Amino acid sequence: MSTLTQPIQGMSDITGAEVRLWRWMEETARGVMTRYGFEELRTPLMEHESVFVRSIGDTTDVVQKEMYVFEKGGRRYCLRPEGTAGVMRHAAGLGPQETDGARWFYLGPMFRCERPQAGRKRQFHQCGVECLEAPSPVVDAEILALQMDLLQAWGLKNLAIHLNTRGAAADHAPAAAALRAALAPHEAELCEDCRRRIGQNVLRVLDCKNEPCKAVVAGLPALTSFMSQESRDYLDAVASHLSVMGVPYMIDPLLVRGLDYYEHTIWEIVGTAAGSQSALAGGGRYRIRLGERELCGVGFAIGMERVAAALEEAGLAAAHGAAVPLDLWLVGLGDAAREANLALMRSLRAAGLSCRMAPGGSMKSQMRAANKSGARFALIRGEDELAAGTANLKNLATGEQETLKTEAIEQRIQAISAAAAPTAASGEPT
């Protein structure tokens, strides 16, 4: 295929059963988040590059290697690689009265120029929330509960919350320095990547997958032991609030999250999905300074592709991807019947019924089209029926057919349609 018929690498068209599943996921998410008092916020897909450089951190891989950056009219823009920074950019332009206690959620595409693989696309989709209430372990625990409720509303099971803390901002530098000092005697035992990490991103040594590195890390004191009492108490408080709410979790002292803006609580939610992308979602408490405003909040993001894959694996996707059948397929033989059906379709649709017809063709081909469409009923009219003022309504599932008077058609179809399965709720694109 050529560039004219293929999407860009790592980006894909979402169609058919997949798009129906996604709409259901989005509607379900809106429902859950609304019950927690969150309002939808739609920020642009493009921002000034600096919005992300400031908040995510200019040494992170996301900023250094993965952002789609381009220049236009002397300004540098980028496609958003995540959702939090844009929401904070919005908040920073508002006054404190409008941001204190704000609860926003978002749903939409993000862009990172990484090498694609299972559960990782260059255009991917996240569902996330940001809560700007005054920092408190209570709020963090509530947000975690929300996230688990949402994942469970989608039907996911066997999820594990891995909970940890980055500590208060004042603890970051001392903790990193202490970790470097603790690792120094073992440098020769570490892998090449980890020796590089000591200088650049020392926390990443903690979650290295190589056995020798794991052995070294296992012998180190917990990272929290390098933090202040306040930081340890904060984590304990979050854990205890989770217990009160009955939300299961596990403390994972080796959990690391890469973006610079996190402080205190951080977490990931891991599913059982195959492959290396088992993290379905992540979140944490953060502090972001943009312009004159410094904003503290807590939030999470869920990878929609990964959730969809998990639903697929659990056998839950098919039910939500099923097409809603048409109420009716109109079959007409001859010009007069076709014109009559054309007019009838308009009033049926105005009445809320879904219907289609073929522009022509034999009785057989029209009936085949009706069958193939999955419509519940076929309405059949030819010269004879028009002359007699009637139409034949056939139930395509049972083969039963009844003859109706023309003036009774619409009412009868309404009644039958209402008795059948209700049509799916409407959804909005994102």
Add this chain to the structure above:
RNA sequence: GUGAAAGUAGCUCAACUUGGUAGAGCACUUGAUUGUGGUUCAAGUCGUUGCGGGUUCAAAUCCCGUCUUUCACCCCA
């Protein structure tokens, strides 16, 4: 950014090793039934073998490049 595998009809795949007219199933169209779908039977359509170049009398097949997909790193949701 690093390392590896794959791409043939609308779909799932065969033919590639050892170069010699590109095939099957499903799907699709039509007919058996001149006004009734699904099942059955019969016939038919279906391709610039991802794209571009090279080797050769001859390339789906061998070689090079490129695009895309997949997998593992890196990183992240």
